[in-house]
Amino acid sequence: MFAVTAAALLVAMCLAMCRALLGPTAYDRVLALNNIGTKTVVLIAVLGFLNGRPDFLDLALAYALINFIGTIAVLKYIEYGDLGAGGGTSRDRAGG
Amino acid sequence: MMEQVLPVLTWVLLLSGAFFLVTGALGMVRLPDVFTRMHAAGMTDTMGAGLILVGLCLHSGVNLVTMRLLLVLAFLWFTAPIATHAVAKAALAAGTEPYTLGAGEGGADGGEGEGGGAP
Amino acid sequence: MNRILWLWGILFGLWLLLSYHFEWLFLVFGTATCTVAVLVAARMGIVDRESVPLHLVRRGALYVPWLVWEILKSNVRVAGIILSPRLRVDPSIVHFRASQRTDLGRFIYANSITLTPGTVTTGIVADDLEVHAIVREEVDGSEENDMNRRVAALEGEGA
Numbered sequence: 001m002f003a004v005t006a007a008a009l010l011v012a013m014c015l016a017m018c019r020a021l022l023g024p025t026a027y028d029r030v031l032a033l034n035n036i037g038t039k040t041v042v043l044i045a046v047l048g049f050l051n052g053r054p055d056f057l058d059l060a061l062a063y064a065l066i067n068f069i070g071t072i073a074v075l076k077y078i079e080y081g082d083l084g085a086g087g088g089t090s091r092d093r094a095g096g
Numbered sequence: 097m098m099e100q101v102l103p104v105l106t107w108v109l110l111l112s113g114a115f116f117l118v119t120g121a122l123g124m125v126r127l128p129d130v131f132t133r134m135h136a137a138g139m140t141d142t143m144g145a146g147l148i149l150v151g152l153c154l155h156s157g158v159n160l161v162t163m164r165l166l167l168v169l170a171f172l173w174f175t176a177p178i179a180t181h182a183v184a185k186a187a188l189a190a191g192t193e194p195y196t197l198g199a200g201e202g203g204a205d206g207g208e209g210e211g212g213g214a215p
Numbered sequence: 216m217n218r219i220l221w222l223w224g225i226l227f228g229l230w231l232l233l234s235y236h237f238e239w240l241f242l243v244f245g246t247a248t249c250t251v252a253v254l255v256a257a258r259m260g261i262v263d264r265e266s267v268p269l270h271l272v273r274r275g276a277l278y279v280p281w282l283v284w285e286i287l288k289s290n291v292r293v294a295g296i297i298l299s300p301r302l303r304v305d306p307s308i309v310h311f312r313a314s315q316r317t318d319l320g321r322f323i324y325a326n327s328i329t330l331t332p333g334t335v336t337t338g339i340v341a342d343d344l345e346v347h348a349i350v351r352e353e354v355d356g357s358e359e360n361d362m363n364r365r366v367a368a369l370e371g372e373g374a
Contacts, residue, residue: 116294119298120294120297122298123293123296123297126297126302127297129306131335132304132306132349135332135333135335135349136293138330138332139293139294142286142290142330143286143287143290146286160232163232164233177325177326177329177330180335181325181326181335181337184336184337185337188337188338197304197305
């Protein structure tokens with residue numbers, strides 16, 4: 001039954017990857033990548049059970065952390081073109 | 097009694113989780129623009145991941161593995177809305193127009209191909 | 216002070232959960248790590264109601280199951296929209312009024328909205344939440360809606 005779940009996860013990841021490749025905006029791609037990351041976390045957990053090695057869960061936890069930070073970092077880079085920029089979004093700066 | 101119910105329940109949870117995952121991914125492909133796709137993505141983040149992880153919890157019984165699974169789930173449920181909100185806010189800040197029924201006369205593909213707001 | 220001790224306890228519990236080694240060496244490492252982390256946090260002055268919301272724990276235990284049930288219901292609804300051959304979407308931006316008094320309460324409300332599929336919080340200015348909804352008719356942005364009331368109650372008195 002874990003194999004079925006893992007297969008479903010892979011199918012879902014392929015569909016999300018289609019969206020990441022199609023775009024059309026950069027935000028579609030970021031959203032799709034974040035989504036693939038979430039599925040990867042679940043996939044790592046399921047694979048741990050599939051192989052009878054639940055130690056994999058530590059990897060899933062670490063991957064969840066990296067996925068979140070990565071998404072925020074990519075978004076910040078798209079918005080400012082610079083990871084060191086500070087304070088407010090462009091909407092805030094425009095007085096919105 | 098419990099020995100017969102638990103595997104069935106695990107099956108049900110894993111399969112319905114897989115159903116929500118695939119449906120959410122299908123929504124990512126079908127829906128017209130980035131904002132509506134967020135709802136589909138939120139579906140995989142909450143129910144897809146949630147049901148599968150809870151199913152794995154039931155399978156493993158009460159031990160350290162269960163605690164870690166719940167930790168992963170709690171973390172996912174805390175970060176998913178923040179990441180989604182960040183994407184939505186960034187997309188709006190870049191001037192992406194949300195797809196609406198009135199504006200998109202081209203049917204469900206109205207948001208496609210405009211590439212609005214990509215820097 | 217109470218808050219600092221609780222924070223230390225939570226961090227040490229997390230350490231034990233993640234390491235699951237009970238040799239002296241690891242226990243000493245864990246104690247040292249948690250102590251340094253808590254001391255740094257205390258020196259930065261960030262150990263307060265917002266970062267260690269102990270007052271939310273008891274009522275939060277009632278709120279979370281309700282939220283999970285809401286998420287389940289709206290998941291089924293969104294799945295129905297996606298799977299229907301004609302995508303019945305009518306997306307629009309709706310404004311919600313939040314009646315929570317603290318930033319933490321508004322944060323919980325906004326995150327609950329985003330966590331529920333079908334609605335995503337896209338912006339928040341004071342007590343005005345900008346929400347993108349996938350189907351316009353199905354959301355209720357008034358102050359009387361159930362989630363708003365529950366989060367406001369979760370916050371409790373004297374917040």
